[in-house]
Amino acid sequence: MGRSARKGKFITIEGPDGAGKTTQAEKLVEYLKSKGKRVIATREPGGTALGEQLRKILLDPEGSPVSSAEALIYAACRAQLLEKMVIPALKEGFIVVCDRFVDSSLAYQGYARGIGINRILQLNKWVIGPYWPDVTILLDIDPAESLKRLTGGKDRLESEALEFHQKVREGYMKVREMFPERIKVIDASLPVKEVFERLVAELEKAGILE
Numbered sequence: 001m002g003r004s005a006r007k008g009k010f011i012t013i014e015g016p017d018g019a020g021k022t023t024q025a026e027k028l029v030e031y032l033k034s035k036g037k038r039v040i041a042t043r044e045p046g047g048t049a050l051g052e053q054l055r056k057i058l059l060d061p062e063g064s065p066v067s068s069a070e071a072l073i074y075a076a077c078r079a080q081l082l083e084k085m086v087i088p089a090l091k092e093g094f095i096v097v098c099d100r101f102v103d104s105s106l107a108y109q110g111y112a113r114g115i116g117i118n119r120i121l122q123l124n125k126w127v128i129g130p131y132w133p134d135v136t137i138l139l140d141i142d143p144a145e146s147l148k149r150l151t152g153g154k155d156r157l158e159s160e161a162l163e164f165h166q167k168v169r170e171g172y173m174k175v176r177e178m179f180p181e182r183i184k185v186i187d188a189s190l191p192v193k194e195v196f197e198r199l200v201a202e203l204e205k206a207g208i209l210e
């Protein structure tokens with residue numbers, strides 16, 4: 001089932017930690033439901049029983065998989081999520097909203113961790129096959145600002161230096177240049193309501209809300 005044969009739509013939301021992905025994903029799900037759409041919300045890493053186990057390993061401050069192992073674990077989460085949840089939902093005609101997906105691997109492992117965007121892309125092409133998102137919303141914000149939003153417990157990734165998060169942002173911009181049709185950038189420093197209005201406008205333009 002390629003993109004044209006899909007009955008549903010696949011929307012992913014990306015951006016650095018604290019950009020507002022979870023906030024916007026929740027608002028989008030509510031909005032779509034209020035329009036009578038059938039929606040499934042999920043997230044990466046996680047979203048399946050195996051994915052949630054792997055998430056614990058990945059975000060454990062004590063654990064430290066080497067970069068290539070980390071990339072493979074994220075890819076394993078993705079394979080499981082696609083097969084168990086995303087593909088069946090798309091076949092049934094659901095809109096799937098996923099908080100993070102392949103572009104996180106391209107920006108974090110590919111660019112910020114230095115494995116190379118193209119190497120991570122190769123791995124993920126094999127995992128994803130024809131099930132690339134129809135549209136991806138990239139919430140762009142200076143990490144100095146987004147990290148300030150995060151309070152409470154710090155996991156291993158969130159306590160990384162600001163420099164790392166600046167690289168993640170650069171990585172996302174490079175990935176955006178590679179997929180200009182699919183990835184829509186929104187200024188995530190704006191208030192929640194304005195970010196959401198722009199998000200809906202982008203989805204309308206992309207024909208997702210018809």
Ligand SMILES: Nc1ncnc2c1ncn2[C@@H]1O[C@H](COP(=O)(O)OP(=O)(O)O)[C@@H](O)[C@H]1O
Binds near residue numbers: 016024189190
């Ligand atoms: N546009 C915004 N402006 C200010 N604060 C925001 C905005 N969007 C989200 N927040 C707040 O920032 C924090 C992180 O938001 P969250 O949606 O969890 O981000 P992410 O999922 O990208 O890490 C939360 O406390 C949330 O209420």
Ligand SMILES: Cc1cn([C@H]2C[C@H](O)[C@@H](COP(=O)(O)OP(=O)(O)O)O2)c(=O)[nH]c1=O
Binds near residue numbers: 016044104106
């Ligand atoms: C999906 C994915 C996430 N990650 C990282 C990004 C985040 O720091 C972390 C997920 O943590 P999470 O708490 O979901 O993110 P956020 O802080 O944005 O709400 O995993 C990768 O490095 N590669 C990936 O492929």
